[in-house]
Amino acid sequence: MSDILLEIKDLHAGIEGREILKGVDLTIRKGEVHAVMGPNGAGKSTLSAVLAGRADYTVTSGSVTYDGRDLLAMAPEERSWAGIFLSFQYPVEIPGVSITNFMKAALNSRRKAQGLPEFSPSEFLKSLKEKMALVQMKGEFAKREVNVGFSGGEKKRNEIFQMAMLEPTLSILDETDSGLDVDALRIVADGVNRLRTPETASIVITHYQRLLEYIVPDVVHVLKAGRIVRTGGRELVDLIETKGYDGIDG
């Protein structure tokens, strides 16, 4: 059995008729953390949107295989059931829906899709409390409406909390560091690190090297103008830091 979890081949994709990804190739194996770095407008968010299945993005050619399946043919909820998780750059507010009900619906939908019985209330509550502790969320948090009135840091911690609840195989962290102060960044990174296993993988999408001091990548890719122009190890992060994206060419 192959340990390849995700294979992107010559992916072209865009929005509203404008091509943004112009032939992306990327292979991710279980146990790996990949950083995708790039300047604004390089296509970083398009990549995460396409992987999560946003309907407003169109794939014009290429393929994405996840765990042996054609990812692009799967609905967003099917991708979630299959173990993909996107931590949103801008988490969405859902007025009137509590974190508890949101997570209960999410987990039980997956159980149902897998032909398993729902979690018992006590199992669910135990997991909820454990995972809240992981991102240092306290008591009332579970009763709050999803992201409504949350600070920037709380929203990102809520993303990592959801990630912990859903125990994904492939996590995509889209600019998870944006808008975080250093304390929140540590909590978020610590949560992500503790969820790492030899069976899971992560894609950390970021503009800055800051997050990568806390979540250490195995492989670093530089995305520029819709293509991966350079792939290397951690030394690439330092190179970007000293030379900037303009100094990196394919």
Added chain:
Amino acid sequence: MDNTLCIAGRDPVPSLFRLEAGEALRMTIIIPEGVNFEHALEIHLDGPGASLDLAGAWRCSSDERVRLQVTVRHNAPGCTSTQLFKGVVGGTARAEFDGLVYVAPGAFKTEARQQSHSLLLSEGAFCEARPQLEIYADDVVCSHGATTGYLSPEELFYMRSRGIPEAQARAMQVEAFLAPILNRAL
């Protein structure tokens, strides 16, 4: 406080209330799925210090016709009225709401608030809200607001990305929208 729940199609819905000095009425009208309902309701605040807390919700999903006309008359000073209506309209259903708040001469220190919000679920659905204020007294606080919206694609995608199927995600948003009214009926 008097607390009246009327479920259209099940309970008789009154057409006139008169509130005397200091009386308070709390009333919730629910129009469930599949019920055609046309009704005019008048509430008169006839005595000083009377108060009204009125709410209504409707949920149309196929070809229902709902028309609700509500008239609140502030006939005496120092009365308060709050009104909140929320409707979800899908299929080819039509929902219309007329809300008139009338403040009679001499009904000073009136406080009247009215809000109506609609959520449209389909292209073929229709809703209209016609809020009206008629004020013939000074020193009053009156407000009204009406909004019409659709389910948010951003919210739906967020929920689906967490594994909640689209139909359930839509249902959860509808439930959340109506919850402030439906919770009054519990």
